[in-house]
Amino acid sequence: MNLPNALSLFRLVLTIFFILLITYDRFRAALAIFMLQAVSDMLDGYFARTMGQKTALGAYLDPLADKVMLAASYLVLCFKGIVPVWLVGAVMARDLIIALGFMGLSLLSLRTVPTPTYISKATTAFQMLTIVYVLWSQTRGYDVFFYYATAVLTVLSGLQYIMVGVSALIRKETV
Numbered sequence: 001m002n003l004p005n006a007l008s009l010f011r012l013v014l015t016i017f018f019i020l021l022i023t024y025d026r027f028r029a030a031l032a033i034f035m036l037q038a039v040s041d042m043l044d045g046y047f048a049r050t051m052g053q054k055t056a057l058g059a060y061l062d063p064l065a066d067k068v069m070l071a072a073s074y075l076v077l078c079f080k081g082i083v084p085v086w087l088v089g090a091v092m093a094r095d096l097i098i099a100l101g102f103m104g105l106s107l108l109s110l111r112t113v114p115t116p117t118y119i120s121k122a123t124t125a126f127q128m129l130t131i132v133y134v135l136w137s138q139t140r141g142y143d144v145f146f147y148y149a150t151a152v153l154t155v156l157s158g159l160q161y162i163m164v165g166v167s168a169l170i171r172k173e174t175v
Contacts, residue, residue: 008061
């Protein structure tokens, strides 16, 4: 296993500790774990590109680790009453639409290699920044700027993925 894929797996494992720390109201420690996850997300992509270690496994493992990390973060913070339900719904709906879309295209033998776009990268960054802000400030969900900006980017990114999927269906790009 190469270093970028190991970092993605590391991020997945850290998610368990993040959930436990939030469950026991250890917000500063959870923030440290989350920051470590965010840095590992940046590093795995950097190492994959600069070391020539891009793999088919990594193309799926990295976004999976991101989705698990972010979904778990938003869900546990929502259960604690810190992040609003509507924002969690937007984040989860986007990820569900993306996952179902890629599965559907794959079943139709159409091109399904996940390729991040600028808006999807900005969405992930803002989703992470929102978690960092919430954990840093330890407020109970009253900073609407982060929530609305994250929601808008999440919806726009979801729409972009839908357009990419529809375009693949129209062009019938086979693998």
